[in-house]
Amino acid sequence: MNDTRRGEARGHVVALCGGIGGAKLALGLSHAVPGEQLVIAVNTGDDFEHLGLHISPDIDTVVYTLAGIVNTESGWGRAEESWCFMEALAMLGGEAWFRLGDKDLATHVERTRRLRAGESLSTVTAGIRKRLGVKACVLPMSDDPVRTTVETGEGVLPFQHYFVRRRCEPEVRAVFYAGADAARLQPDIAHALASPHLWAVILCPSNPYLSLGPMLAIPGMREALTRSAAPVIAVTPLVGGQAVKGPMAKIMNELGIDRTPASIAGFYDGLIDGFILDRADAASASDMDLPIVIEQTVMVTLEDRIALANACLSFADRLAGDGSRKERVA
Amino acid sequence: MNDTRRGEARGHVVALCGGIGGAKLALGLSHAVPGEQLVIAVNTGDDFEHLGLHISPDIDTVVYTLAGIVNTESGWGRAEESWCFMEALAMLGGEAWFRLGDKDLATHVERTRRLRAGESLSTVTAGIRKRLGVKACVLPMSDDPVRTTVETGEGVLPFQHYFVRRRCEPEVRAVFYAGADAARLQPDIAHALASPHLWAVILCPSNPYLSLGPMLAIPGMREALTRSAAPVIAVTPLVGGQAVKGPMAKIMNELGIDRTPASIAGFYDGLIDGFILDRADAASASDMDLPIVIEQTVMVTLEDRIALANACLSFADRLAGDGSRKERVA
Numbered sequence: 154m155n156d157t158r159r160g161e162a163r164g165h166v167v168a169l170c171g172g173i174g175g176a177k178l179a180l181g182l183s184h185a186v187p188g189e190q191l192v193i194a195v196n197t198g199d200d201f202e203h204l205g206l207h208i209s210p211d212i213d214t215v216v217y218t219l220a221g222i223v224n225t226e227s228g229w230g231r232a233e234e235s236w237c238f239m240e241a242l243a244m245l246g247g248e249a250w251f252r253l254g255d256k257d258l259a260t261h262v263e264r265t266r267r268l269r270a271g272e273s274l275s276t277v278t279a280g281i282r283k284r285l286g287v288k289a290c291v292l293p294m295s296d297d298p299v300r301t302t303v304e305t306g307e308g309v310l311p312f313q314h315y316f317v318r319r320r321c322e323p324e325v326r327a328v329f330y331a332g333a334d335a336a337r338l339q340p341d342i343a344h345a346l347a348s349p350h351l352w353a354v355i356l357c358p359s360n361p362y363l364s365l366g367p368m369l370a371i372p373g374m375r376e377a378l379t380r381s382a383a384p385v386i387a388v389t390p391l392v393g394g395q396a397v398k399g400p401m402a403k404i405m406n407e408l409g410i411d412r413t414p415a416s417i418a419g420f421y422d423g424l425i426d427g428f429i430l431d432r433a434d435a436a437s438a439s440d441m442d443l444p445i446v447i448e449q450t451v452m453v454t455l456e457d458r459i460a461l462a463n464a465c466l467s468f469a470d471r472l473a474g475d476g477s478r479k480e481r482v483a
Numbered sequence: 484m485n486d487t488r489r490g491e492a493r494g495h496v497v498a499l500c501g502g503i504g505g506a507k508l509a510l511g512l513s514h515a516v517p518g519e520q521l522v523i524a525v526n527t528g529d530d531f532e533h534l535g536l537h538i539s540p541d542i543d544t545v546v547y548t549l550a551g552i553v554n555t556e557s558g559w560g561r562a563e564e565s566w567c568f569m570e571a572l573a574m575l576g577g578e579a580w581f582r583l584g585d586k587d588l589a590t591h592v593e594r595t596r597r598l599r600a601g602e603s604l605s606t607v608t609a610g611i612r613k614r615l616g617v618k619a620c621v622l623p624m625s626d627d628p629v630r631t632t633v634e635t636g637e638g639v640l641p642f643q644h645y646f647v648r649r650r651c652e653p654e655v656r657a658v659f660y661a662g663a664d665a666a667r668l669q670p671d672i673a674h675a676l677a678s679p680h681l682w683a684v685i686l687c688p689s690n691p692y693l694s695l696g697p698m699l700a701i702p703g704m705r706e707a708l709t710r711s712a713a714p715v716i717a718v719t720p721l722v723g724g725q726a727v728k729g730p731m732a733k734i735m736n737e738l739g740i741d742r743t744p745a746s747i748a749g750f751y752d753g754l755i756d757g758f759i760l761d762r763a764d765a766a767s768a769s770d771m772d773l774p775i776v777i778e779q780t781v782m783v784t785l786e787d788r789i790a791l792a793n794a795c796l797s798f799a800d801r802l803a804g805d806g807s808r809k810e811r812v813a
Contacts, residue, residue, distance in 0.1 A: 241589035259571035
């Protein structure tokens with residue numbers, strides 16, 4: 154109750170997030186910020202067309218997580234899933250490298266149908282998350298296609314081919330976000346970031362290069378963050394030099410980036426007002442010249458998620474209160 | 484073995500068929516005629532686009548039946564099917580009136596993908612039936628769209644809307660086959676019908692108005708039947724004035740057609756050389772002025788299906804032998 158009242162009093166929160174790790178903090182935030190006062194801007198750089206279907210992996214992970222129907226073991230896909238479609242498809246010689254569960258498939262079929270009928274990805278996403286009982290405002294970062302593409306030792310690969318089909322094995326030489334230049338920032342996200350009623354902006358512990366990078370590459374996004382009326386806080390996705398999940402540490406090595414919290418903060422340089430470090434990296438705090446909070450960022454339980462969400466909001470309160478935000482903006 | 488040798492000696496057989504009843508006889512024929520010497524021309528007038536997928540109900544029923552994976556209780560769809568996709572789709576507010584099982588869905592997704600990639604329905608069907616181990620040559624009646632459309636008391640309805648969504652309840656005033664005029668008879672069917680090595684043509688016990696009518700409306704099909712070198716035999720779909728399954732009897736009433744075998748034979752007037760009546764209608768034989776054979780046409784067991792198939796082929800042998808075919812063609 155206390156958090157809810159605070160939410161109503163303090164305005165809305167914008168969270169930028171990718172898939173699994175980001176979705177965990179988004180779930181925590183949804184317990185601290187009421188209803189559509191939580192605006193979750195989700196990476197769509199991982200989206201792709203597969204089997205004639207429009208797949209939006211990060212949006213689905215966020216929506217399923219907030220709806221309480223995610224497979225908590227894998228972090229993606231639906232709980233209590235079955236795989237009859239996939240087995241039958243393999244029997245027909247169809248492409249089976251990207252696994253689509255029977256229930257999950259309904260999301261892709263319905264999304265694709267609505268997109269073909271002319272609805273925007275934002276409208277389709279709103280329809281789906283409302284049907285699944287998700288009250289937070291989950292939005293694609295853009296209604297225009299942005300496609301994260303990985304230049305590797307095996308050539309240029311679309312993201313899912315790198316990530317799923319090739320299991321992140323090829324060496325990454327560069328990452329680019331095809332289409333980002335021409336994409337328009339989703340208008341409700343732009344509006345939320347420009348609002349004087351903004352409480353905080355949270356960069357969730359997602360992969361900076363693969364999940365938040367695409368969002369920051371959309372024209373106007375960086376400016377929207379620097380001009381926002383509220384503190385911008387990033388939560389480290391790196392714990393003791395390792396990623397909790399996914400290929401981030403491997404990619405940092407391949408790109409020649411030190412696997413330190415300072416590298417992550419550096420990626421967000423000029424955009425953030427505060428950085429949340431994991432306890433495992435407490436010693437790194439002294440290397441960094443921006444406000445730091447040390448927390449447990451590995452989220453195992455729901456309580457962990459809510460605690461980290463509240464830590465983000467308290468940090469934002471403190472930064473707003475002591476004027477460190479104002480200073481930077483000025 | 485005997486049947487197989489006979490098949491090799493006697494050339495190929497073309498079966499024209501719709502869904503459930505037709506597929507049963509097609510299965511019987513596949514035990515009597517080896518491999519691709521059995522050419523099954525399947526109605527695609529029931530095909531439609533649904534949820535962005537190309538659904539070919541009759542082709543799937545024939546392929547699943549011959550592959551031994553059909554749901555034998557309903558006669559359509561796959562055996563041991565699950566419905567997780569459908570339940571999840573309903574949860575999202577998607578259209579759930581046309582039931583697509585999880586395994587069955589793989590067929591539609593794979594077919595749609597290949598059609599969009601530029602393959603013909605014939606090629607896609609060949610790929611699918613081969614993967615499922617079906618040796619008979621199952622072909623769509625045309626690679627061009629023909630859409631059976633029903634004029635009813637509730638207006639003009641696409642076939643599946645009439646058949647599934649409205650459960651055949653609206654009164655039928657007329658049936659037409661949109662696109663048939665411009666459709667090209669599938670070339671392998673045309674070739675098989677024109678071949679001197681043709682043994683028999685069987686019009687399976689399918690609904691004449693809804694399943695074989697679309698095929699007969701394709702330019703060249705009627706001529707191909709009348710000019711064929713082999714006897715053309717129809718098997719009644721009407722038993723004691725009733726349809727074994729489906730809305731045929733109701734439709735005959737609504738169209739003011741007597742529910743007699745003579746009406747069915749009349750629909751095929753000028754096209755067939757012989758007609759197989761059910762035992763229940765033995766008394767009707769005297770009303771008809773074409774060669775008649777009386778058989779058990781209700782196929783409950785596999786043996787029933789094979790027996791009826793052999794009866795068709797023996798009938799064709801007799802008609803070819805006694806010159807009644809030649810007489811008509813001349």
